[in-house]
Amino acid sequence: MTDVNIASHPRLAAARIWKQQKPWLAVLAILAVLTTIDAGQAIETAGFAAAQLVSIAPFLLAAIAVAAWAGATGADHLIARAFTGAPATMIAMGALVGALSPFCSCGVIPLIAALLAIGVPLAPVMAFWLASPLMDPSMFVLTSGVLGVEFALAKTVAAIGMGLLGGSVVHLAQRAGALGDPLREGIGDGGCGGARLRAPQAPVWRFWQDPSRRQRFGREGLRTLLFLAKWLTLAFVLESLMLTYVPAETITALLGGTGVMPILTATFVGVPAYFNGYAALPLVGGLMTQGMAPGAAMAFLVAGGVTSLPAAIAVWALVRTHVFALYVAVSLGGAFVVGMGFQAFSML
Numbered sequence: 001m002t003d004v005n006i007a008s009h010p011r012l013a014a015a016r017i018w019k020q021q022k023p024w025l026a027v028l029a030i031l032a033v034l035t036t037i038d039a040g041q042a043i044e045t046a047g048f049a050a051a052q053l054v055s056i057a058p059f060l061l062a063a064i065a066v067a068a069w070a071g072a073t074g075a076d077h078l079i080a081r082a083f084t085g086a087p088a089t090m091i092a093m094g095a096l097v098g099a100l101s102p103f104c105s106c107g108v109i110p111l112i113a114a115l116l117a118i119g120v121p122l123a124p125v126m127a128f129w130l131a132s133p134l135m136d137p138s139m140f141v142l143t144s145g146v147l148g149v150e151f152a153l154a155k156t157v158a159a160i161g162m163g164l165l166g167g168s169v170v171h172l173a174q175r176a177g178a179l180g181d182p183l184r185e186g187i188g189d190g191g192c193g194g195a196r197l198r199a200p201q202a203p204v205w206r207f208w209q210d211p212s213r214r215q216r217f218g219r220e221g222l223r224t225l226l227f228l229a230k231w232l233t234l235a236f237v238l239e240s241l242m243l244t245y246v247p248a249e250t251i252t253a254l255l256g257g258t259g260v261m262p263i264l265t266a267t268f269v270g271v272p273a274y275f276n277g278y279a280a281l282p283l284v285g286g287l288m289t290q291g292m293a294p295g296a297a298m299a300f301l302v303a304g305g306v307t308s309l310p311a312a313i314a315v316w317a318l319v320r321t322h323v324f325a326l327y328v329a330v331s332l333g334g335a336f337v338v339g340m341g342f343q344a345f346s347m348l
Helices: 003-007 009-036 039-053 057-073 077-081 087-100 109-117 122-131 137-147 147-176 211-245 246-253 260-273 277-289 296-308 309-318 321-347
Strands: none
Touching: 009 039, 039 057, 039 147, 039 211, 057 137, 057 211, 087 122, 087 147, 109 122, 122 147, 122 260, 122 296, 122 321, 137 147, 137 277, 137 309, 147 296, 147 321, 211 277, 260 296, 260 321, 309 321
C-alpha cells in the first residue's frame, strides 16, 4: 500500500503514526501525568533526560556515523561471505559476523529468511541469528559510553559465545537427524517480504565520491538519529522515574549479590521487560547504580536482546515450532551461563 493510500485512510494513517512514534508519545504521556500529580518531578525528569542525552552525545554521534557508513559503503554485503566452508568454519564466521554486523533482532529477519531459503545450513544461520541482535558497532560505542568499555567488550565476547553455542547445538542436533525443514510453509519461496540474498559485492569505501551513496549516508544517518533519539529519551525518562520511585533496597534484594538467583531472575525478567537494545542500556545503568549485580545486568541484556517480544514474534513467524523452542532454550540457557561467567569475572 502506498503512502497516498495510507493517507486516504485515517485509521491506517493513525496506526502508522502510532507505530513509528510510540516512544515520543509515551514520553509526552509520562510527562503529562507527572505534571498533573507532581509538577516538580516532571521538570526534574525532563531535565534528567536532557542532561543524559547531552552526556552521551559524543557516543551517540559516533554510533550514528558508523551505521550510516555501513549503509553507504555497502559493507553489509560482506556478510554473505561468512556462509561458505566447513561447518565449524561457517558457525564461527556466522557468530563473528553476527556480532559485528549492523542488524537488530528484527532487521535481521529478512536476511535470515533468504539464507535459509537458498539452502544455507541452519547451524551457521542460528549462530549469526543469536549473535547479531546482541552487538554491533553502534551498540558497542553506546554501551561503552553508558556502561563502560569493559562491559562492552564482555558483551561482545558474550555475543560471539552465544552464536557459537547456538550454532554448535543445532549442528549436533542435525547430525542426530533432528531439525529437518526448519522454515514454516510458504517461507522458502521468498517469504518475509520476498527477501533475497544479495550476491557478495565489493564495498565502496570512498562512498563520498558517489552522489547516490552520499545521499544514502545522509538518509541512514538521519534515520539512525531519529531512531536512537526517541528510544533513548524514553529510556532516560524511565530511568529517572526508577531512580526516584523504586527503592534501591528492592533492586538489591532481587538482583543484587553474588548468588545464582539474581542472575536467574534477570534472565527471565529480561524477556518481557526488554524492549529495545539501545533503550535498555541506561535502564540497566540505573539498576546497577541501585545495586544490580554485574552478572544479572549481563544476563538481562543478553536474554532480552535475543528473546525480546518483537524478535520472538518474528522468529515464531519464520521457523517451525521445534526450531523456535530450541532458539528460546539456547537463548535463555546461554544468557544464564554468560551472566554467571561475567559475575565471576567481575569478582576477580
